[in-house]
Amino acid sequence: MERVERTGSAGPAGRAEGVVGAEGAAAPDRDGDDLAGPLRRTALGDLDAFAAVYRELSAPVYGLALRVLRDRAQAEEVVQEVFTEVWRLAARHDPRRGGVRPWVLTVAHRRAVDRVRSEQAAAARLAEAGRRTPESSPADAVPDEVEHRMERERVRRCLRRLTEPQRQAVRLTYYTGYTQREAADLLGVPLTTVKGRLRDGLIRLRDCLGVTT
């Protein structure tokens, strides 16, 4: 809680202090605990609390949207939409039903995926498909972004522990926005095969990342 209390009126710009721990040890999967308070205060119209939520979640929201959409302007629009929804619906969030992070990032992913699917721009849609390694994506090329480095490394390490088909299934769906049916068509394998790979991949990732809910 400490780090969100520090936000003050400075807004998200003052990110150098205090926030690093969130991406370090285990904060992202200790869902809800640290953001439930700020969200509750956001629901009461507290802009500082809202800024704290933004500061904590804008990077994964933006990074995810950028990964899916591969377009900065669109990814920024997603950030704006998502946080406007967070502001609007803060009072509707029920901590008993899950954490703030899964809620916000689920909304973010759906927004990004909605855009990419409705756009049907084949070039962008297929962008990720031919890639064989997550490291090769241009969205990853952010050497000056140190804030989330530890978590990024951890995720990469765990992605590397998947089999190639599992990794592909996870990336094509979560990071690229394909339905599993589209992924199956693209890979030329039966739908059940992709289902299995995706499920096994997510289970292995969950275990490797030490996710507990």
Next chain:
Amino acid sequence: MRSADDDAHGLTAAYAVDALDGAELRRAEAHVAACADCRRDLADFRATAVRLAYGAARRPGDHVWERVRSAVADVRQVPPIAGAAEPGAGAAPLPPSTGRRRTRIRRPRVRAPWLVAAAALAVALVLGGTVAAMGARMAELRSHTAEVEALLAASDARLRESRVEGTGASATVVASERSDAVMVVVKGLPEAPPGMGYQLWYVEDDGVRPAGMLAESGGMLTGMAHGLGSAREIGITMEAASGADAPSSDPMRVGM
């Protein structure tokens, strides 16, 4: 050990990463709503997805926060409603306008229909297993978006995929006389030494003309050139990075 359980798990996993649509999405929603184990799995998978999102985290510019802050100034906050919740979502309820993917979010900028058609055509031209590779190539060319779009939109645009003669590399060439442009994407050539680069040439009956340098990006080489003239083939040589007036060796050739 295939069972209905496995299938349910598979559905839950796919649901967690928004990889379902249509009837399958509705089936998953109904299933998750009625299955406590599935809700636990869903919460786990969503928490895993959170980590994947953090793994891609990238801080947006400060101007985005400014926009958000001024946007919410005009947004009325909804009061809490007891009991209204997305079935089994393990998260706060989402209003119809946010949650469901079948609600299409309108893009502010609508791309011209011809572009979608052209892109689809270009993809359709590439058979079977090479579709994915083509997608990656097109992605690499996004820096040339406008030019590429114009080229792909040309009624006489043709796409040719071939081996780079004498190497294990492959080349995709899209050319159009009408738009007088050619786009080349090469994959699999060894990295050029420092200070060197790969140069494109137009190969004509009576000689070769320079057609610009290939640029390295994401493990591929891409180039775009105009002034096709009577060229029927594209040549590639390694030259000094600044380019040469004439090829220093016999060009590797690819069809166009």
